[in-house]
Amino acid sequence: MTNEAWRFVPSGAPITTLEWFEGSGTSGPMIGTTDTIEVCPLTSTTYTARVTYELCNGSTVVETDETEVLVIEDKIWNGTIDLDWDNANNWTPVGVPNSSDCVTIPVTPNNPEVIGTEYEGLAKNLRVLNGATLTIKSENAITVTDWVEVEPTALFEIENDASLVQINDVSNTGNIEYKRNAFIRKLDYVYWSSPVSPFHVSAVSPGTSASLRFFWNSTIANANGGLGTWTNANENMIPGKGYIVRGPNSFDTTIQQFTANFVGVPNNGNISVPIARGSYTGADYPGTNGVIITNMDDNFNLIGNPYPSAIRFTDFMGR
Incomplete structure (x- = not known):
């Protein structure tokens, strides 16, 4: 067998x-x-x-x-003591978050605030849940190693001169509300660059006429016979690109505070913006309105800070 x-x-x-x-x-x-x-x-x-x-x-x-x-949250805001981010007893488990902690902000009686003077809150990643509010007060910052997620009905507010800093090149989800102040009169123009996307240039100052917002185009002929002129802006603001917007129509000759409120997904990662110049490389010559034109006049580009992080002008210019 x-x-x-x-x-x-x-x-x-x-x-x-x-x-x-x-x-x-x-x-x-x-x-x-x-x-x-x-x-x-x-x-x-x-x-x-x-x-x-x-x-x-x-x-x-x-x-x-x-x-x-099982989702293990490293640090969950409980707000049982007060609204201070830096109070260890406001967190579960007890302890102020560090750069290795995944941080979740739910709805609580006390909404967390990053407060103080040049205080820096830390998180590995940050999630603000529906109905909750997180505020970064002026002159303070939060540094997040990875991503930020803001749910649809949550509010993540960054006040004037406050910052959101991110370390890694990762994508964010959900909108922040990012405020910037300028003290101006009606006829003053302010240079702007958007820290969020998408954001239409008209939303910088809804009270300003559409014909009074511009970007600089270095390759368009100007009234002096050279290249480079202001071009009317009517677009979603391109990260890294600079714009100018006049004061609101309702302002007068008195200097007063104007607040631009940028709402959108915070920009992050490596951002580059193309620059351009005109084609003239010859000798200086008088323009049609008598102003001398040089071969450097068409080299100007208007760029701006594309991140929701304040830059100290003196430090920037000193580099």
Whole structure:
């Protein structure tokens, strides 16, 4: 007698179907039908798998099993003491976050504020949940190693002269509200660059006429017969590109505070903006209005800070 081994390979349609549901049981939304699914819950969440077997006699057998994905939050704001970010007892577990902590800001009676004088809050990544508010007060900053996520009904507000600094080149999600003040009169122009995207130049000063906002174009002929002139701006502000906008029509000759409120996803990562120059490289000559034109006049470009981080002008110019 010869020993033989047999291998049976099934063919035809599979006799099982697999369904994944979010939550305990099968009443929640179905999120997948494959053997393996990828999920990224914000909080610890149970998932249920339901397998249905179709037997040869036409009957079915249904089996369910559950698994829990645990989300370990390094630091969660509880705000039980006050609104000071730097108070260790306002955090669960106790302790002010450092650059290795994933930070979550939920809804609490006391909304957190980064306050003080040149204080720097820290986080590895930062999530502001729906309904919650986080404020960076003037002259202070928060440095986040990776990403920032602001849920749709959350508010992440950065006041004038405050900063959001990010270390790694990663994408952010959700909008921040970034304020910048200027003290101007009606006829004054202010140079602006947007720290968020998308953001339309008209939103810098909605009270300013559309014909009174510009960017510089170094390759367009000007009234003096040279190259380089102001061009009317009506676009989403390009990160790194500079614009000028006149004061609101409602202002007068008295100097008063104007606040630009930039709302959008904070810019991050390496940002470059193309620069251009005209083609003239010859000798100086008088322009049509009598002003001398040189071969350097068409070299100017207006650029700006594309990040939600304040720059101290004296430090910048001293480099």
